[in-house]
Amino acid sequence: MIEALETLLLSLADDDLCMGHRHAEWIGLGPILEEDIAFASIAQDETGHAQAYYQILTDLGLRTPDEYGFHRAPAEYRCAHLVELPNFEYDYGFALMRHFLYDAAEQVKLQALRNSRYDPLAGLAERLLREEKYHWLHAQTWIHRLGRSTEEAHTRLKNALQMTWPYAWMLFEPLPYEAEMVEAGWTPPMAELRTRWLELIAPILQEVDLFPPAPSEEELSSLAGARSGRRSPYFEDLYREFTEVSASEPGAEW
Amino acid sequence: MKPSPEEIRAWLRAVPDPEIPHVSVVDMGMIGAIREENGKVRVDLIPTFAGCPAIKLLQEQIRSTLAQHGVEAAVEVQYERPWRPEAVTEAGWAGLRRAGFALPKKLTADPAELLANVACPRCSSEEVSLMSPFGPTACRALFYCHACQEAFELFKPPL
Incomplete structure (x- = not known):
């Protein structure tokens, strides 16, 4: 059971940790000052959320957030x-x-996890959802605004969507031990969450004429395995960077 | 004699929110349960935002403030309970106002509604524009007032 719980929490935490790091790369480079601040702020939230998920495992006597993170x-x-x-x-x-x-x-995952039968996760999901609402509002506002502005903006969003679409579907790749988690009432199946996600984004993307068809099975299967440890070619650089400080002085306290 | 939770709470009024001077952690509603555990006083700290970088500093300040009163305390961060704006005291709201923040007119669960109903804390004009729902800290949003032509910040709670 502990492997199932650890897998579920790490899938959530590691997504937030890496997303936080990638968003933080926009600091100083945002197209306008307000967006620079927005990405920095969202990055800070995501990294904090990763820490809070790791802490649930720490409280069970497993590794510390720093050990998990770095x-x-x-x-x-x-x-x-x-x-x-x-x-x-x-x-x-x-x-x-x-x-x-x-x-x-x-949004979809946290709304479902709010009703998780694993109480610490349900409590944390409730908290994080209250913070995440601002991220979701920010994202929707800009898709809405830029999706209906100039042709260049529309083309750039379209290209970005084409590139990220199969990857985004794989946010809902079935997890190892998923049957156990679902049985225990910790989370709904990932496939069900994906359906809810599509229902959430379809009207927003359709309104700006951007909703693409489902990726092919080949595209999706070429990206499989992330949840069981298969890293993409891009992970190495990311990992080297976010572990750089802790690796420079092993065991240091700060 | 062992201090009561009320006494401890009173002592903690000396600890300011590091990102919002004028307001103590008690009045910000960030102090949860206070109880005795393994011969130590255990204080639950409920951060406004989970990613707040001031958490570690707050833990230290709470520990050292209580140590000055001869109390050895363990400060545990509570992530599994959301911080609620309803937990801010009257003194807390007054301190936020004094610090120059606009306050939410109504605590709603909808961030769009919250951000659309804001008045300038200086001149009370409602002719304001949201510049960014994100500010210098997680709990602030940036606005501009067209009447007095000044920028200001809204205290933005998790909803």
Whole structure:
């Protein structure tokens, strides 16, 4: 049972940890000052949320948040590949689309986990949802605004969506031990959450003429395995960077 | 004699919220249960936002403030209970106002509604624009007042 619980919490925490790091890369580079601040603020929230998920495992006598965050081997991380993707050419359309797809997924997951039969997770989901509402509002506002502005904005969002779409679907890749988790009432099946996610984003993307068809089975299966430790080619650089400080002085306290 | 939870709460009024001077952690509603555990006083700290970078500093300040009163305390961060704006005391709201923040007119569960109903804390004008729902800290949003042509911040609670 503990492996199932650890897998569930690490999938949530590791997604937030990496997403937080990727969003933080926008500090100083946002297209306008307010967006610079927004991405910094969202990054700070996501990193804090990762810590709070890790803390549930720490309270069970497992590793500390720092050990989970910074001292695991790459194959021990359980994040989806969407959050590992770098910011490439720092196209704001890409950052925004990833933020939108990711935060929609978080809305759906947290709303479901609020009713988890694992009480510490249910309590935390309730708390995080109250904070995440601002992320979701921010993402929707900009998709709505830019999706109906210039042709260039629309094209950039469209390209970003094309690139991120199969990755976003794989945020809901079935988890190892998922049957056990569902049986215990900790989480609904990922496939069910994906359906709810599509219902949430479809009207918003349709309104700006951007809702794409489902990715092919081949596309999806080529991205499989993230939740059991298969890292994307982009993880290595990300990992080296976010573990750089802790690796420079092992065991240091701060 | 062992101090009562009320006494401890009173002592903690000396600990300010590091991001919002004028308001103590008690009046911000960030102090949860206070009880005795393994011969120590255990204080639950309920951060407004889980990713608040001031958490560690607050833990230290609470510990050292109580140590000055001869009390050894363990300060446990509570993530599994949301902080609620309803927990802010009258003195807390007054301190936020004094610090220059606009306050939510009504505590609603809808962030769009909360951000759409804001008045300038200086001139009370409602001719204001939201510049960003995010500010210098997680609990602030940036606004601009068209009447007095000044920027201001809204105290933005998790909803």
